[in-house]
Amino acid sequence: MLAIDKNYKINELVYESREIIIYRGERLSDSQAVRIELIRTKYLSSDRLLSLQNQFNIMKKLDSKYILKAIGFTSCKNDFVLILEDFSKSTLQDFFRQIDARCLDSENLDNFLRLFLPISIQLAEILSELYTHNIIHRDLKPANFQIDLQTQQIKLTNFGHALLVSEQGQIVTNPTFEGTLAYASPEQTGRMNRGIDYRSDFYSLGITFYELLTGKLPFSSVDPIELIHCHLAKLPISVSTVNPVIPQVLSLIVAKLMAKMLKIGIKVH
Incomplete structure (x- = not known):
């Protein structure tokens, strides 16, 4: 060796x-x-x-x-x-694929939410940590969160595309795409006349929540050009429409996180 x-x-x-x-x-x-x-x-x-x-x-x-x-x-x-x-061999993607949210119904919803809600709180706290340290991750997705299967503790990894920005939370120009297209914010695609700031990670978190809650991505195209168009111009089918047993409040949170325009997106204080 x-x-x-x-x-x-x-x-x-x-x-x-x-x-x-x-x-x-x-x-x-x-x-x-x-x-x-x-x-x-x-x-x-x-x-x-x-x-x-x-x-x-x-x-x-x-x-x-x-x-x-x-x-x-x-x-x-x-x-x-x-x-x-070396924290865990399992990712959030692995964990929720085993649960398979596509099979959710009124009988198993409570058990699912007892898993999802504490995990979602941890993910929100992770974004708070990034914001506190002036970091934009640019590649948030279930595969980049490791999970301890015994305690359900979450850790974020893979900072290869991350940016360290000023304490003023500047908007960073983004001429070329970096990250994972299925989870990328509209401004992250490089097709918009504006840079990215912390709210780009909120959009990616919204897609992550969407996938964990429904078992599918909001935009399923495998064609990169079409997928970019979806991020720029299309609204996803709401979480509660995909599965009506999901509480409406969670569906609204996901929709807010995935708002296209910065002025109506989540505000960072």
């Missing part, structure tokens, strides 16, 4: 591709479980390297129970190594 660093022990190979190798291991000084990502520079563009450095710097800035901890960013021979807290 490859020796990454004398301070860490590798226990398990998780994933390997041409560009990256992911291990699980532990820090020898305190047996802290870690996730070790070895990035092969031979296949690494300068933009990708900047993204990795940006991810580490922003995650290191955050000290929160809701954010996956960044432990180290170092080199191994000619490659780069990102060392992260």
